[in-house]
Every structure is written in structure tokens, then in C-alpha cells.
Amino acid sequence: MQQDITVQELLRLHQERELTLVDVRSPGEFKEFTIPGSLNIPLFDDRERAEIGTTYKQVSIEAAKQRGLEIVSAKLPAFIREFQALGPNKAVFCWRGGMRSRTSATLLSLMGIRAYRLTGGIRAYRQWVLQTLESFELKPKVVVIAGHTGTGKSLILRKLAERGYPVLDLERMAGHRGSIFGQIGLAPNNQKMFESLLVHELLRYQDRPFVLMEAESRRIGRAVMPNFLAEAKTSGIPIRIEAPLEERIRHIVQEYRPQEHADACLAAFRQIRRRLHTPVAAQIERHLLDHEFEEAARLLLEYYYDPRYEHAEERYTTEPIRLRVRHTDEAVQRIEQELKRLF
Known part of the structure; x- marks a missing residue:
């Protein structure tokens, strides 16, 4: 029930009010910059994101993944409930369209909740903004x-x-x-x-x-x-x-x-x-x-x-x-x- 979606497709559906955009990055990242009209349902909060980043750099990738899994497991019921309260069509995105949005979309799919995943994440959206303004x-x-x-x-x-x-x-x-x-x-x-x-x-x-x-x-x-x-x-x-x-x-x-x-x-x-x-x-x-x-x-x-x-x-x-x-x-x-x- 997970499906990747391009920036252009995502914006078209959002403009037609057929899609709810959900930024699963941390609240700090969301506050700095997001796609206008998006909601923030973070997979990790700012402190958790910093902890995982430190583990990634100082220990190993596998240790960081393991710690991330522990954090997500504890908050999974509340995370799912927030998505269940939204409309039927949703799209999730993170920074590069990587681990956080993939994990979010997979978890939602396992619970029978359909969610698109933005290809390339908000970085791809940022590139679209720059290219559009430049021309x-x-x-x-x-x-x-x-x-x-x-x-x-x-x-x-x-x-x-x-x-x-x-x-x-x-x-x-x-x-x-x-x-x-x-x-x-x-x-x-x-x-x-x-x-x-x-x-x-x-x-x-x-x-x-x-x-x-x-x-x-x-x-x-x-x-x-x-x-x-x-x-x-x-x-x-x-x-x-x-x-x-x-x-x-x-x-x-x-x-x-x-x-x-x-x-x-x-x-x-x-x-x-x-x-x-x-x-x-x-x-x-x-x-x-x-x-x-x-x-x-x-x-x-x-x-x-x-x-x-x-x-x-x-x-x-x-x-x-x-x-x-x-x-x-x-x-x-x-x-x-x-x-x-x-x-």
C-alpha cells in the first residue's frame, strides 16, 4: 500500500485538496523549512534525532538503526493514531526520501493505512523550488x-x-x-x-x-x-x-x-x-x-x-x-x- 510519488504529482494532488502532506522529520527541521501546508508527525523528536546521529558517527550504522528501532517501537501506537485521524490520502516525506519516510510508509502500510512517499524527500522539493524560480x-x-x-x-x-x-x-x-x-x-x-x-x-x-x-x-x-x-x-x-x-x-x-x-x-x-x-x-x-x-x-x-x-x-x-x-x-x-x- 506504499507508493512513491514525484514532487509534481504530490503538489498537484495537494493543490486539488486530495492529499494531506506529512513531514516526518524532527520538529526542529520542520520549523526551519517544510513544504507549505504540511503537518508534522515526527518519527523522532529533536533529542532522539541527535542521539541517533551521534550513535551513527561514533559507534556504527547498525547501532544507530538498532537505537532508532527501539525509539520507534515505544511510540508506534501514538504515531499510528495520529495518521488514523487524518483523511484517507496521505504522503510522507523526510529529508532525502530515505530511512525515516520509508520506515513511516512501511509501518503505515502494515496497519492498513495507505501513504505515498515523496521521491527524493524535501531535498527534491527544494530543487524544484529553485529551478522554478530561476526560470x-x-x-x-x-x-x-x-x-x-x-x-x-x-x-x-x-x-x-x-x-x-x-x-x-x-x-x-x-x-x-x-x-x-x-x-x-x-x-x-x-x-x-x-x-x-x-x-x-x-x-x-x-x-x-x-x-x-x-x-x-x-x-x-x-x-x-x-x-x-x-x-x-x-x-x-x-x-x-x-x-x-x-x-x-x-x-x-x-x-x-x-x-x-x-x-x-x-x-x-x-x-x-x-x-x-x-x-x-x-x-x-x-x-x-x-x-x-x-x-x-x-x-x-x-x-x-x-x-x-x-x-x-x-x-x-x-x-x-x-x-x-x-x-x-x-x-x-x-x-x-x-x-x-x-x-
């Missing part, structure tokens, strides 16, 4: 949502996505908001995970007339967008959002929740403190220490973010469409009007 030709026109810090660009994109518009939410894929404070309250993804999330979204929207994205720099936290996407952004249609200062301050405090992450906000600020005039930097730090976050945000916008934006604002091949709005809901409505006019 990718983006067909939709890119519409770039730009604007000063605090204009709610990410929230605007999320609201447009909820209304069915094609959105590349790069900050969500990166797990980072793109600024020195961007990691606060989030779990940044590495380049592998970012590219995995990105490639599926690109393929999803390849036949749409346009796709929306934020005016990000190439580096977003730990991730870097591919050259073709950066070039498509520069030659895209920019829509610049202009919002009142008080609305921007309100949005920043709502988005970053500094009252819940006061220490992280202070630590992030101290990384850029030297770039500010000393008296202003001292004021901002005092506001952060006193939990006066609105005032800290106001000074950061006035003396740090706004001047840097004006100096480094990206140049596009077409003149930006400027939308002066009072809040993000109005921005969404105005952008919808522009999209209808353009497409």
Missing part, C-alpha cells in the same frame, strides 16, 4: 502599494486579499515587516521557507492580469526577493498612499502592539539610535521607557522614517498614482476604483 517569467502586471511608514500598506493588502484580489504578501511570507522593528511579535522565516511560500503564490496568480504587492526593499528580514520580482516591481504601476500623521501613529501602535513588546521595541530602537540627533534619540528612548508609545512613534516618523523615505523613495518607470486617504478602509476602496480603471 520564472512573471506574466501579471505588478501593482505596487507604496507610502510612508504607518500608512497601513500591509493591512490594505490583507483587506484586498480578503476581497479576492491577487496579493503577494511578502511580509507574511518573510515573517517580518521589513524595518528594524519588523521582527517584533513575529517568527521570521529563512530564505528556504520564504521561497517555498513565494513560488506557490506566484504560480497561483500567473494567469491573472495583475498582482498586488508592497513597495518592499529586496531584503525583508532574513529573506531576499528574487531579481525578477524586484525588476517587475520597478517596472510596475505604483500607487502611493498618503495618510494623516495621527492615523499613521495610530496604525503603528495597533500593528506593532508595543505595550506587549516594550523590551523588544527598546532593543530595536537602540540599534538605530546613533543615526538620530542625540537630543531626539534621548527623547524617543525616554518615551519608550515610560511606555508613551504614540509620542515615540511620532518622533520616529518625523526624524527617522519620513526623511529616509523621501531620500530613498524608489523610482518607478511610471509616475505614481497618489491617493490621499483618511484611513485604510478608504484606501482599499480607492485602490479598487483604480484597479477597475486600469484593468
Whole structure:
């Protein structure tokens, strides 16, 4: 009842919602990088994996196999129950399509549970991601949502996505908001995970007339967008959002929740403190220490973010469409009007 399956077949069935993907690697490996939409039912936890690896290197292959068998035997009933709770069609994978996924598929088969095994494991999937991105030709026109810090660009994109518009939410894929404070309250993804999330979204929207994205720099936290996407952004249609200062301050405090992450906000600020005039930097730090976050945000916008934006604002091949709005809901409505006019 075990059957090997290629990356392309696996992704097609998963997209058609006919297959549940199960990563049987350790939780640490899963956290670092996996196939989007996968569940983690590890054959070995992080400690057990390390123990088996040490045994493999310091004793022998056979000793490592024997220890692995002892560990699996003890947890087999719970392992099987987790798979029984899933839908009828499942596929398991490990790093190379080797011992862990083969063992998992065999055990499931013995219990009458059908499971595909990904040929080549997640390494083969990673090769597919790299090859796809390397040869990718983006067909939709890119519409770039730009604007000063605090204009709610990410929230605007999320609201447009909820209304069915094609959105590349790069900050969500990166797990980072793109600024020195961007990691606060989030779990940044590495380049592998970012590219995995990105490639599926690109393929999803390849036949749409346009796709929306934020005016990000190439580096977003730990991730870097591919050259073709950066070039498509520069030659895209920019829509610049202009919002009142008080609305921007309100949005920043709502988005970053500094009252819940006061220490992280202070630590992030101290990384850029030297770039500010000393008296202003001292004021901002005092506001952060006193939990006066609105005032800290106001000074950061006035003396740090706004001047840097004006100096480094990206140049596009077409003149930006400027939308002066009072809040993000109005921005969404105005952008919808522009999209209808353009497409």
C-alpha cells in the first residue's frame, strides 16, 4: 500500500485538496523549512534525532538503526493514531526520501493505512523550488502599494486579499515587516521557507492580469526577493498612499502592539539610535521607557522614517498614482476604483 510519488504529482494532488502532506522529520527541521501546508508527525523528536546521529558517527550504522528501532517501537501506537485521524490520502516525506519516510510508509502500510512517499524527500522539493524560480517569467502586471511608514500598506493588502484580489504578501511570507522593528511579535522565516511560500503564490496568480504587492526593499528580514520580482516591481504601476500623521501613529501602535513588546521595541530602537540627533534619540528612548508609545512613534516618523523615505523613495518607470486617504478602509476602496480603471 506504499507508493512513491514525484514532487509534481504530490503538489498537484495537494493543490486539488486530495492529499494531506506529512513531514516526518524532527520538529526542529520542520520549523526551519517544510513544504507549505504540511503537518508534522515526527518519527523522532529533536533529542532522539541527535542521539541517533551521534550513535551513527561514533559507534556504527547498525547501532544507530538498532537505537532508532527501539525509539520507534515505544511510540508506534501514538504515531499510528495520529495518521488514523487524518483523511484517507496521505504522503510522507523526510529529508532525502530515505530511512525515516520509508520506515513511516512501511509501518503505515502494515496497519492498513495507505501513504505515498515523496521521491527524493524535501531535498527534491527544494530543487524544484529553485529551478522554478530561476526560470520564472512573471506574466501579471505588478501593482505596487507604496507610502510612508504607518500608512497601513500591509493591512490594505490583507483587506484586498480578503476581497479576492491577487496579493503577494511578502511580509507574511518573510515573517517580518521589513524595518528594524519588523521582527517584533513575529517568527521570521529563512530564505528556504520564504521561497517555498513565494513560488506557490506566484504560480497561483500567473494567469491573472495583475498582482498586488508592497513597495518592499529586496531584503525583508532574513529573506531576499528574487531579481525578477524586484525588476517587475520597478517596472510596475505604483500607487502611493498618503495618510494623516495621527492615523499613521495610530496604525503603528495597533500593528506593532508595543505595550506587549516594550523590551523588544527598546532593543530595536537602540540599534538605530546613533543615526538620530542625540537630543531626539534621548527623547524617543525616554518615551519608550515610560511606555508613551504614540509620542515615540511620532518622533520616529518625523526624524527617522519620513526623511529616509523621501531620500530613498524608489523610482518607478511610471509616475505614481497618489491617493490621499483618511484611513485604510478608504484606501482599499480607492485602490479598487483604480484597479477597475486600469484593468
